[in-house]
Amino acid sequence: MNQVNVVEQLTAERNQLAKQAVHVHKFGGSSLATAQCIERVVDIIRQHCQLNDLVVVSANGDTTDALFATYQLALERQDTLTSAIAQLYQAQVELIKSLLSAATAERMIDYLKSDIQQLTHWLTSTPEQYQADFLSFGELWSARLLSAILSERVCPSYYLDARDFLVINNDQQCVVDNGISLEQFNQVTQLGKLGVVTGYISKDSAGKTCTLGRNGSDYSATIMASLTGALNVTLWTDVDGIYSADPRVVPTARKLHRLPNGVAKELGRLGNPVLHAKTLQPLTDHSTHLHVASSFDYQNTGTEIGKFGQIAKQELSVTYLNDLLLAQSESFLGQQGEQAQHLFAAICSDTEAGYIVISQAQQKAVSQWLASHDTEVSFTPVAILATVGHKVVHHGDVKARFKRALKHEQVFAIANSPFQHSLIAILPQACSVELLNHVHHDMTKDARHIGLVVAGLGNIGERFLQLLPKQLTQIPLLENLHLVGLISSKKALINNDGIEVSQAFALFEQEAKNYDHQLLMSWLSNHPYDELIVVDITPSEAFSLLYGEFFKQGIHVIGANKWAASSSTEHYNDLLTTAQQHKSLWLGNTTVGAGLPINYAIQDLINSGDQIIEISGIFSGTLSWLFETYDNSVPFSQLLLDALAQGITEPDPREDLSGRDVQRKLLILARMAGFELSLTDIDCQNLVPEALQQLSTEEFLAQAAALDSYFADAYLQAADQGCCIRYIAKFSLQDNGQLCASVGLAVLTENDAFANLTPCDNVFQIRSHWYQDNPLLIRGPGAGRDVTAGGLHSDLVNICRQLVHRQQQVKLKGINTL
Ligand SMILES: Nc1ncnc2c1ncn2[C@@H]1O[C@H](COP(=O)(O)OP(=O)(O)O)[C@@H](O)[C@H]1O
Numbered sequence: 001m002n003q004v005n006v007v008e009q010l011t012a013e014r015n016q017l018a019k020q021a022v023h024v025h026k027f028g029g030s031s032l033a034t035a036q037c038i039e040r041v042v043d044i045i046r047q048h049c050q051l052n053d054l055v056v057v058s059a060n061g062d063t064t065d066a067l068f069a070t071y072q073l074a075l076e077r078q079d080t081l082t083s084a085i086a087q088l089y090q091a092q093v094e095l096i097k098s099l100l101s102a103a104t105a106e107r108m109i110d111y112l113k114s115d116i117q118q119l120t121h122w123l124t125s126t127p128e129q130y131q132a133d134f135l136s137f138g139e140l141w142s143a144r145l146l147s148a149i150l151s152e153r154v155c156p157s158y159y160l161d162a163r164d165f166l167v168i169n170n171d172q173q174c175v176v177d178n179g180i181s182l183e184q185f186n187q188v189t190q191l192g193k194l195g196v197v198t199g200y201i202s203k204d205s206a207g208k209t210c211t212l213g214r215n216g217s218d219y220s221a222t223i224m225a226s227l228t229g230a231l232n233v234t235l236w237t238d239v240d241g242i243y244s245a246d247p248r249v250v251p252t253a254r255k256l257h258r259l260p261n262g263v264a265k266e267l268g269r270l271g272n273p274v275l276h277a278k279t280l281q282p283l284t285d286h287s288t289h290l291h292v293a294s295s296f297d298y299q300n301t302g303t304e305i306g307k308f309g310q311i312a313k314q315e316l317s318v319t320y321l322n323d324l325l326l327a328q329s330e331s332f333l334g335q336q337g338e339q340a341q342h343l344f345a346a347i348c349s350d351t352e353a354g355y356i357v358i359s360q361a362q363q364k365a366v367s368q369w370l371a372s373h374d375t376e377v378s379f380t381p382v383a384i385l386a387t388v389g390h391k392v393v394h395h396g397d398v399k400a401r402f403k404r405a406l407k408h409e410q411v412f413a414i415a416n417s418p419f420q421h422s423l424i425a426i427l428p429q430a431c432s433v434e435l436l437n438h439v440h441h442d443m444t445k446d447a448r449h450i451g452l453v454v455a456g457l458g459n460i461g462e463r464f465l466q467l468l469p470k471q472l473t474q475i476p477l478l479e480n481l482h483l484v485g486l487i488s489s490k491k492a493l494i495n496n497d498g499i500e501v502s503q504a505f506a507l508f509e510q511e512a513k514n515y516d517h518q519l520l521m522s523w524l525s526n527h528p529y530d531e532l533i534v535v536d537i538t539p540s541e542a543f544s545l546l547y548g549e550f551f552k553q554g555i556h557v558i559g560a561n562k563w564a565a566s567s568s569t570e571h572y573n574d575l576l577t578t579a580q581q582h583k584s585l586w587l588g589n590t591t592v593g594a595g596l597p598i599n600y601a602i603q604d605l606i607n608s609g610d611q612i613i614e615i616s617g618i619f620s621g622t623l624s625w626l627f628e629t630y631d632n633s634v635p636f637s638q639l640l641l642d643a644l645a646q647g648i649t650e651p652d653p654r655e656d657l658s659g660r661d662v663q664r665k666l667l668i669l670a671r672m673a674g675f676e677l678s679l680t681d682i683d684c685q686n687l688v689p690e691a692l693q694q695l696s697t698e699e700f701l702a703q704a705a706a707l708d709s710y711f712a713d714a715y716l717q718a719a720d721q722g723c724c725i726r727y728i729a730k731f732s733l734q735d736n737g738q739l740c741a742s743v744g745l746a747v748l749t750e751n752d753a754f755a756n757l758t759p760c761d762n763v764f765q766i767r768s769h770w771y772q773d774n775p776l777l778i779r780g781p782g783a784g785r786d787v788t789a790g791g792l793h794s795d796l797v798n799i800c801r802q803l804v805h806r807q808q809q810v811k812l813k814g815i816n817t818l
């Protein structure tokens with residue numbers, strides 16, 4: 001068979017199997033520690049697995065530790081061995097009894113008794129011959145138990161002892177013999193059932209049991225994926241992802257949402273317990289997706305390991321390994337040093353200084369190798385502390401920061417890592433909690449990645465995006481802000497690796513897909529950012545109805561859209577409560593007065609202890625223009641058509657004349673000022689006579705002259721008294737504690753503060769306890785492309801300022817989950 005045919009056949013086999021094993025789920029010991037944990041795992045399997053997936057399990061809880069301790073007692077011939085064995089037995093019996101029906105439990109206990117008999121025999125005769133066989137019981141018991149539970153409660157299931165098929169070369173590297181393993185796997189696998197496979201254990205080519213090393217079940221899982229062509233591997237553990245440092249030790253650790261393959265490999269090699277050093281080895285073609293998730297909080301998104309763009313590559317983390325040895329010898333100089341580094345897969349080395357750093361277990365092997373070279377060697381206990389990130393060795397700034405962080409510490413050397421993704425400091429003493437926290441802080445303090453989604457790409461949206469590139473370069477607070485989503489009413493473009501801001505519109509034109517609500521919501525709930533901000537520049541009520549969902553996901557909203565802030569009291573209060581519960585921020589600077597700082601003024605007064613008693617003014621740019629300009633020299637309807645032609649009114653000017661927009665704005669301000677009010681509490685004068693209200697836009701425009709006499713009369717009556725007419729909004733607190741609120745046409749004296757505005761300007765007058773007789777006035781452009789887009793940018797900077805120091809809580813079992 002030629003090469004192509006072999007590949008084709010292998011691919012065909014893989015594909016066939018891929019249909020069977022779609023997903024490999026690995027549950028670590030912590031996820032299977034107690035009956036309650038196992039119940040949770042059964043739930044996860046029920047929800048996430050399908051028949052023919054594979055489940056790989058570790059020993060329950062600390063069983064492997066207990067087995068090691070028992071083995072040690074056996075080696076030392078200690079009297080306590082019998083009671084240690086009894087404890088192993090008892091722990092399993094308790095799990096079996098609490099999770100299975102009486103009949104199945106009885107059968108399982110019979111199997112267990114026979115295992116105990118077997119292992120007692122080994123441990124009391126020649127334990128050293130049976131170490132691996134003995135340690136294998138942890139995974140065997142765990143797989144047998146889970147499979148029995150699944151068969152009783154979920155689906156047909158069977159357990160597989162990996163020693164029945166998984167063959168490795170166990171001299172040092174644990175390399176899998178894929179050919180034989182696959183062939184034997186095909187013989188033992190059962191179709192139409194969910195297989196539960198033992199992690200951690202395998203056999204060598206002579207059929208002897210061997211283990212894959214501590215934490216080796218992760219490696220078992222990726223081996224299974226590679227053998228079966230599974231496209232996904234999920235490592236379910238007790239933490240909801242991989243963090244920038246061990247979260248049990250570093251409370252400020254950040255979740256790494258997406259880890260590039262090479263970086264994950266390096267983290268595993270340098271001590272991160274969530275990833276065994278070899279976990280990524282079998283996934284050479286990178287088509288399999290690796291995912292770390294918490295079995296204690298399985299709705300929460302974990303860490304994805306794969307191939308990602310620039311944003312994921314910026315992440316840094318810190319890891320450490322204690323109990324290592326620094327081996328110094330002439331033989332570690334030059335080429336020989338390189339050979340030794342490779343042979344012992346040293347943690348790090350320096351072939352100019354003549355040393356390698358190895359694990360304590362390697363001391364004997366290294367000594368033997370050096371003896372054959374006839375050179376002296378000295379071994380010194382050391383630890384390492386490393387900063388890990390994509391190609392960090394090439395980042396002078398990261399290197400400099402790492403050195404600065406260690407400036408006052410005792411460091412033997414900063415060594416060359418054999419891989420480009422880490423910088424490694426060798427410490428003459430164990431890495432302390434303080435040191436780890438200190439270095440982690442210095443390396444990651446500025447790293448919070450914020451995703452930005454812009455919804456609504458109309459006039460203001462376009463301007464907002466045009467301003468964005470410059471904002472990102474000139475405002476330090478926006479340093480880690482990435483545009484990741486663009487949404488119009490029909491299309492959406494989402495890119496986790498970031499959308500180039502200077503080409504946002506072109507990219508949207510080329511790459512946006514039809515808007516799919518389901519897909520969008522699922523992305524929003526699984527986004528890989530520390531924080532996500534949605535800027536709503538749509539006029540859509542439907543989009544505003546998503547705010548509640550956004551808040552539940554911890555997503556922040558900047559709304560130019562008035563619907564949510566002026567919705568019913570019940571809905572509005574619900575939104576506020578949900579946002580508060582989920583620590584989501586909601587800013588709406590531009591809903592009233594575009595970029596004018598009316599919201600800041602109100603908030604500042606209230607936060608400072610003042611009480612607002614009245615707000616009034618002209619809140620509509622359109623109505624401001626119309627009444628500032630109208631002098632009865634041309635009919636009102638003609639002025640209205642002029643305003644329409646200039647884009648000053650809405651396409652249907654009745655939306656402006658109805659007063660509803662002003663009514664909503666007054667409601668928003670009243671709520672901002674701390675009053676509970678609904679739209680119906682605000683009297684609203686509709687300037688469109690009833691007869692014109694139901695017409696189509698065209699019909700209305702054709703009959704607009706019907707408005708003229710009303711406005712001419714109003715104007716002339718006012719002018720007779722030296723006054724003018726303006727559309728005013730006002731709420732005020734009455735002596736009886738009631739709020740009186742209305743919007744409508746009012747007659748003002750010519751020198752009134754509201755009577756002499758630049759057409760289109762807004763004016764806001766605030767009376768409070770501190771500003772009673774001489775009220776606070778804010779006036780200026782209250783609409784328009786630049787000022788509204790500018791107001792949205794003001795909200796964006798404001799939100800980023802509030803988020804910059806925010807820390808997300810680590811979801812870690814035992815610390816904050818059950
Ligand atoms: N950088 C890190 N990110 C996440 N977890 C870490 C990290 N460093 C150490 N840990 C710890 O690793 C533990 C998970 O590893 P492990 O004991 O192998 O889990 P399992 O029993 O599921 O295989 C977690 O409890 C977590 O606290």
Ligand SMILES: N[C@@H](CC(=O)OP(=O)(O)O)C(=O)O
Nearest residue numbers: 028029058064214215216217
């Ligand atoms: N039970 C083995 C193998 C393993 O991978 O366990 P865990 O998934 O709990 O780290 C050990 O404790 O080393």
